[in-house]
Amino acid sequence: MYCIFDQINAALVRGPGSGKGTQCEKIVAKYGYTHLSSGDLLRAEVASGSERGKQLQAIMQKGELVPLDTVLDMIKEAMIAKADVSKGYLIDGYPREVKQGEEFEKKIGAPALLLYVDAKAETMVKRLMKRGETSGRADDNEETIKKRLDLYYKATEPVIAYYEKCSIVRKVSRNTERNMMLQSNMTSVLSLTP
Ligand SMILES: Nc1nc2c(ncn2[C@@H]2O[C@H](COP(=O)(O)OP(=O)(O)OP(=O)(O)O)[C@@H](O)[C@H]2O)c(=O)[nH]1
Ligand SMILES: Nc1ccn([C@@H]2O[C@H](COP(=O)(O)OP(=O)(O)O)[C@@H](O)[C@H]2O)c(=O)n1
Numbered sequence: 111m112y113c114i115f116d117q118i119n120a121a122l123v124r125g126p127g128s129g130k131g132t133q134c135e136k137i138v139a140k141y142g143y144t145h146l147s148s149g150d151l152l153r154a155e156v157a158s159g160s161e162r163g164k165q166l167q168a169i170m171q172k173g174e175l176v177p178l179d180t181v182l183d184m185i186k187e188a189m190i191a192k193a194d195v196s197k198g199y200l201i202d203g204y205p206r207e208v209k210q211g212e213e214f215e216k217k218i219g220a221p222a223l224l225l226y227v228d229a230k231a232e233t234m235v236k237r238l239m240k241r242g243e244t245s246g247r248a249d250d251n252e253e254t255i256k257k258r259l260d261l262y263y264k265a266t267e268p269v270i271a272y273y274e275k276c277s278i279v280r281k282v283s284r285n286t287e288r289n290m291m292l293q294s295n296m297t298s299v300l301s302l303t304p
């Protein structure tokens with residue numbers, strides 16, 4: 111997940127169930143950016159009952175990636191809808207693979223800062239299984255969680271290396287349960303940005 115806006119700020123990339131959405135809520139509360147979760151945008155399309163939503167649901171409940179253009183167009187539309195009021199965007203859950211990042215830069219813009227927050231696989235599985243007790247998400251089950259994690263390590267982790275080349279990645283270890291550490295890291299990282 112990263113922030114793309116005129117006043118470029120920070121970015122955050124984490125695995126499934128690592129707490130992206132949770133941390134975005136805190137960052138929005140503190141800095142006022144517009145949080146756009148690609149997963150939530152897709153789930154809203156599924157909930158609409160549209161033909162496209164039905165196709166997306168079939169892909170998502172297997173923990174696979176939806177077509178690049180579909181998710182990118184949905185993010186772009188959501189950004190345009192908020193452009194006149196937004197201070198900047200937190201793009202949560204995108205890019206999932208390097209080519210998604212390349213397409214985003216072609217069609218929208220380049221990120222300024224990408225905060226990579228790593229969490230242990232067992233922490234992510236434990237959290238998603240717990241969340242699955244109440245989330246009602248079709249992909250919060252053991253089999254799909256494992257697939258989402260495999261896909262994250264195979265396709266999304268290379269995104270970190272890709273952006274490390276332009277030295278915009280800041281790594282924060284989040285293998286403890288305390289999220290205060292991330293908050294203080296976020297503050298220091300954000301205050302460092304132009
Ligand atoms: N103990 C603990 N739980 C957390 C923390 N951050 C998030 N969680 C919980 O972990 C679960 C996943 O958090 P989310 O913020 O939904 O994670 P996500 O990365 O957005 O997950 P996806 O939308 O599946 O990608 C939720 O039940 C959160 O309440 C944390 O720092 N400590
Ligand atoms: N850029 C994206 C974002 C989400 N998705 C799909 O939407 C699902 C939910 O995304 P999410 O960000 O809420 O959850 P995680 O996959 O991060 O756990 C993913 O498992 C994918 O199936 C996608 O295909 N492409």
Ligand SMILES: [Mg+2]
Nearest residue numbers: 130131147149
């Ligand atoms: Mg989320």
